[in-house]
Ligand SMILES: *[C@@H]1O[C@H](CO)[C@@H](O)[C@H](O)[C@H]1NC(C)=O
């Protein structure tokens with residue numbers, strides 16, 4: 428009588444929850460007010476008293492909260508703030524640089540007040556760093572015309588002359604966040620490879636409310652995000668404008684919610700995965716929406732293992748999804764599409780070389796899969 432027992436348990440849980448819910452409901456007699464902050468006040472995180480410490484760090488002066496302006500950043504759009512921002516990142520003998528794989532002793536919140544911060548080389552981020560901008564007026568990291576590093580924000584830097592060695596092991600790169608930030612690459616010559624975020628991360632990581640602005644010139648080499656591998660993670664409320672590639676993603680598993688890509692050559696380049704879920708995707712005026720490397724019919728050649736795209740709105744884009752290998756019924760990489768609204772998208776699903784698997788047009792795909 429197992430079902431009977433679980434049904435009773437379920438019922439008692441429902442009753443209990445509804446009692447709590449009605450308790451909450453009756454105490455909310457009016458909508459929340461608009462608060463007491465004036466529109467010009469900074470985001471609350473900037474001005475509260477910062478008294479948090481790192482629980483197990485033996486140095487009681489170790490600073491968790493760092494306002495980049497306290498480290499000399501000007502945020503005036505003219506002064507090169509690279510050195511000041513990197514000082515805010517690294518101060519306090521933090522875990523990183525290639526000599527420390529992971530540590531929970533040296534966490535940091537690196538806060539950016541509103542402003543435009545000119546950077547000429549990468550902001551290298553240490554283990555357990557939360558980068559947070561003023562949510563009311565998100566600050567901009569502006570790459571200078573001579574910007575010459577791999578990425579504006581680098582979550583796992585390659586060690587110079589290190590033959591591919593990096594600061595962290597990609598599957599162990601935990602506890603990171605970037606929130607409320609604009610990265611602007613448009614001053615960098617469009618022919619240069621410039622990347623907004625090198626986001627090679629693992630669990631307990633998030634990218635939220637981030638915009639990357641890139642060149643829309645023909646042949647642009649700008650790229651919003653590069654993730655070669657990792658074990659993640661979540662990203663949402665992210666917008667990529669222009670560029671050769673919006674996001675290039677390879678990771679064991681990832682959840683992406685509310686992604687917008689406008690005017691890129693390729694919105695999403697999927698290089699490999701075990702399982703990615705995209706929900707709420709908006710793609711406008713790209714050449715290809717999702718370009719997926721799906722290598723073959725066996726597990727060892729699957730590359731993009733599993734792609735689920737749910738609730739997408741795609742406009743003026745010749746190809747929505749393209750895979751590198753056609754499915755003859757046994758493709759190892761699976762693709763599931765749910766509620767995809769296409770407007771002027773001639774090919775819904777195609778294969779490199781031109782074969783159309785599923786015709787598009789101006790139509791809505793309720794549900795479709797291959798694998
Ligand atoms: C403790 O941390 C503070 C702030 O980062 C630093 O100035 C100081 O040198 C550190 N002390 C030791 C003994 O590491």
Ligand SMILES: *[C@@H]1O[C@H](CO)[C@@H](O)[C@H](O)[C@H]1NC(C)=O
Pocket residue numbers: 591597655656
């Ligand atoms: C992660 O990706 C890089 C770049 O493709 C590659 O060199 C490296 O071997 C990969 N690491 C793992 C553990 O897959």
Ligand SMILES: *[C@@H]1O[C@H](CO)[C@@H](O)[C@H](O)[C@H]1NC(C)=O
Pocket residue numbers: 636637663664665666685707
């Ligand atoms: C999606 O993200 C954009 C940009 O952050 C935001 O303006 C919009 O409200 C979000 N939409 C949903 C449905 O969450």
Ligand SMILES: *[C@@H]1O[C@H](CO)[C@@H](O)[C@H](O)[C@H]1NC(C)=O
Pocket residue numbers: 724755756757
């Ligand atoms: C599909 O392709 C695979 C690999 O080439 C092959 O082994 C298999 O027989 C093909 N299946 C069909 C139904 O054609």
